[in-house]
Amino acid sequence: MLLNQFLLLAAVLFCIGVYGVLVRKNGMLVLMSIELILNAVNINLVAFGTLTDDVGGAVFALFTIAVAAAEVGIGLAIVLLMYRNRRSIDLSEADLLKG
Amino acid sequence: MTGLLLAEFTTTEKWVVNSFWGVIAAVMVYAALRVVTTKNVVHAALWLVVVLAGVAVQFLFLGAEFVAVTQILVYIGAVIVLFLFGVMLTRASMGDDETVADEKRAMASVVGILLFAVMALALVDSFDDTEITADEPQSVATVSDSIFSQYIVPFEAVSVLLLAALIGAIVVARQD
Numbered sequence: 001m002l003l004n005q006f007l008l009l010a011a012v013l014f015c016i017g018v019y020g021v022l023v024r025k026n027g028m029l030v031l032m033s034i035e036l037i038l039n040a041v042n043i044n045l046v047a048f049g050t051l052t053d054d055v056g057g058a059v060f061a062l063f064t065i066a067v068a069a070a071e072v073g074i075g076l077a078i079v080l081l082m083y084r085n086r087r088s089i090d091l092s093e094a095d096l097l098k099g
Numbered sequence: 100m101t102g103l104l105l106a107e108f109t110t111t112e113k114w115v116v117n118s119f120w121g122v123i124a125a126v127m128v129y130a131a132l133r134v135v136t137t138k139n140v141v142h143a144a145l146w147l148v149v150v151l152a153g154v155a156v157q158f159l160f161l162g163a164e165f166v167a168v169t170q171i172l173v174y175i176g177a178v179i180v181l182f183l184f185g186v187m188l189t190r191a192s193m194g195d196d197e198t199v200a201d202e203k204r205a206m207a208s209v210v211g212i213l214l215f216a217v218m219a220l221a222l223v224d225s226f227d228d229t230e231i232t233a234d235e236p237q238s239v240a241t242v243s244d245s246i247f248s249q250y251i252v253p254f255e256a257v258s259v260l261l262l263a264a265l266i267g268a269i270v271v272a273r274q275d
Contacts, residue, residue, distance in 0.1 A: 001116070001120065001160070001230070002226075002228065002229065002230060002231065003226050003229040003231040004222055004223060004226050004227070004228075004229065005120065005124075006157065006160075006161065006231070007222045007226065008222060009124050009127070009157070011215055011218040011219060011222065012128055013150070014214075014215075014218070015211040015212070015214050015218070016131040016132060016211065017131070017135075018210065018214060019207050019210070019211035020134065022210060022211075023135065023199055023203065023204055024199075025199060026140060028140055028143075028182065028185055028186060029134075029140060029143055031182070031185075032134055032147050032182065033134070033135055035151075036131055036134060036147075036150060039150065039151065039154045039174075042154065042158075043154060043157055043158075046157075046158055046161045046163045046166055047161055047231065049163070050161045050162055050163065050231055050232075050233050055241050055242055055245045057163075058163045058165065058166045058237055058242055059242060059245050059246055059250050060250075060253075061163070061166045062165075062166060062169060062246070063250075063253060063254075063257050065170065065173050065174070066173075066257045066260075067257065067260065068174075068178070069173055069177065069178060069261070070260055070263075070265075071264075072178050072181055072182070073264050073265070073268045074264050074267055074268055076181055076182070076185040077267070077268040077271040077272040078271060079185060079189065080189065080272050081271055081272060083189040084274075089189050
C-alpha cells in the first residue's frame with residue numbers, strides 16, 4: 001500500500017473537521033469537529049511510525065488520544081456551564097468579549 | 100488477530116486489499132461529511148462513531164493494533180458516551196435550530212478545499228510512490244517498553260494533564 005493513501009485520507013478528514021469548526025454554531029458539534037481533526041492527526045502519526053518502523057508514532061498517537069479525552073472533558077464542562085448560564089449553547093451568541 | 104489479518108493481506112491479491120481499503124475510506128469520508136452537515140446533534144454523534152471505527156480499521160491496516168484497540172475503548176467507549184451525556188444535559192440544542200448563513204458556509208468550504216489542495220500537493224510532491232509495509236503488527240510489549248523507558252517523561256506529563264483536566268472539569272461544571 002502507498003503511504004500517500006493514508007496521508008490523503010487524513011488530509012480529507014482534517015479539512016472536513018476544519019469546515020465543521022468554521023460552520024457549526026452548536027458548541028457540541030464544534031467539539032465533534034475537533035475530534036475529526038485530532039483523529040486525522042493520529043492517522044498521520046501511526047502511518048509515519050509504520051513507515052520508519054519506529055514505535056514512537058504509535059506511542060504519540062496514544063498520547064494524542066489521552067489529550068483528546070482531556071480536551072473533550074474540559075470542553076463539555078465549558079459547554080455545560082454556558083448552557084446553565086444562558087440556556088443556549090449557540091456559540092455565535094457568546095460574544096461578551098467582542099469589542 | 101491482526102497478525103493473521105496482515106498475513107492474509109500479504110497473500111491476497113493487492114487490488115482486493117486496496118478496494119477493501121477504498122470502501123472503508125469512502126465510508127469514513129461520507130460519515131465525516133454527515134458529522135459536519137447533519138442538523139441533529141445525536142445523529143452527528145452516531146456518525147462520529149462510524150468515523151472513529153474507520154480510523155481504528157486504518158490503524159489495523161497500519162499494524163498498530165494496540166492503538167486500534169485503544170481507539171475503540173477510549174473514543175467509541177468513553178468520548179461518545181460523554182458527548183451523548185452532554186447532548187442530554189443541554190437538551191435545548193436537540194432540535195435543528197442551526198441557521199448558518201450561506202455566505203459563511205461557502206467561505207468555510209473554500210477554506211476547507213484550499214487547505215486540502217495545499218496539503219494534497221505537498222503530500223503528492225513529497226511521498227509520491229512511497230510504499231508502506233505492515234507485514235507484522237507492532238507487539239504490545241514493544242509499545243509498552245517504549246512508553247515506560249524512552250517516553251517516560253511525556254507519559255508522566257500526560258498523566259498530570261489528565262489529572263488537571265479531571266479537577267478542572269469538576270471545578271468548571273460544579274453547581275454552587
